[in-house]
Amino acid sequence: MQEFITLDGVVQGPGGADEDRDGGFALGGWAMDFDREHDLADEGGPIIAEWESRTEALLLGRRTYDIWAGAWGVWSEDAEGTTGEFTRRYNRVPKHVASTTASELAWQNSHLLGPDVPGAVARLREEPGGEIRVWGSSVLVRTLAAHDLVDEYRLMVYPIVLGTGKRLFPEGFARTALRPVETRGLASGVVVSTYRRQD
Structure with a gap:
C-alpha cells in the first residue's frame, strides 16, 4: 500500500483539485503543489519509479480506478x-x-473483485508473482487492514497539516502492529517511510 499523506494523516485528493471533493474537500492537489514548489530536484520521482518497477498487479477502489483509467x-x-x-x-x-x-470496466486487463473483497484478495495473494500495489483507495485499505491483508505500508509524509479530509487511519481502523523498515528524509521535507506488518 502506497500513499501520499499529510502530517495529520490526510490522504484525500493529493493529485489534483477535482480528484476527490467528497465532504466539500477544497484542498485537492496539495501533494503536487508542494512538489512543484519544494521538490525541485525531483527526489520523489526515482523512489516512486523504483516502487513501481516491482508492480505486477494493481488493487484499486472504484474512485481511484476511475481516476487512473481516465489518466494512465x-x-x-x-x-x-x-x-x-x-x-x-x-x-x-x-x-x-x-x-x-x-x-463492467473499460480499461484493458481490469477485473471486478466481486462481493467478497477480502476473500478475492486473499486468493490473489496466494498466486505466484510480484507485488500487488494499492495506491490511494482509503476505503479499500481499511477493509484490507481489517482482514490482515496489507503486508507493507509505504508512506510519503508531507510536512503539511490540512486539518480536514479523509484520513488513512480514521477512527475505527483495525489495530495493526508494524515494524519500521526504512525511513528517508528528502531535501523538500517529505519523509519516506516503509513499515511492514509484524509476523
Whole structure:
C-alpha cells in the first residue's frame, strides 16, 4: 500500500483539485503543489519509479480506478520518461477493482473483485508473482487492514497539516502492529517511510 499523506494523516485528493471533493474537500492537489514548489530536484520521482518497477498487479477502489483509467488508461504509451513507462506497465498488469456498483470496466486487463473483497484478495495473494500495489483507495485499505491483508505500508509524509479530509487511519481502523523498515528524509521535507506488518 502506497500513499501520499499529510502530517495529520490526510490522504484525500493529493493529485489534483477535482480528484476527490467528497465532504466539500477544497484542498485537492496539495501533494503536487508542494512538489512543484519544494521538490525541485525531483527526489520523489526515482523512489516512486523504483516502487513501481516491482508492480505486477494493481488493487484499486472504484474512485481511484476511475481516476487512473481516465489518466494512465488513455495516455500514450510512447510518452517520454516515467509517464510512458508507467502507462505501459499499468496497461499491461491486471487491475483488480473493489466496487459494489460497477458492472463492467473499460480499461484493458481490469477485473471486478466481486462481493467478497477480502476473500478475492486473499486468493490473489496466494498466486505466484510480484507485488500487488494499492495506491490511494482509503476505503479499500481499511477493509484490507481489517482482514490482515496489507503486508507493507509505504508512506510519503508531507510536512503539511490540512486539518480536514479523509484520513488513512480514521477512527475505527483495525489495530495493526508494524515494524519500521526504512525511513528517508528528502531535501523538500517529505519523509519516506516503509513499515511492514509484524509476523
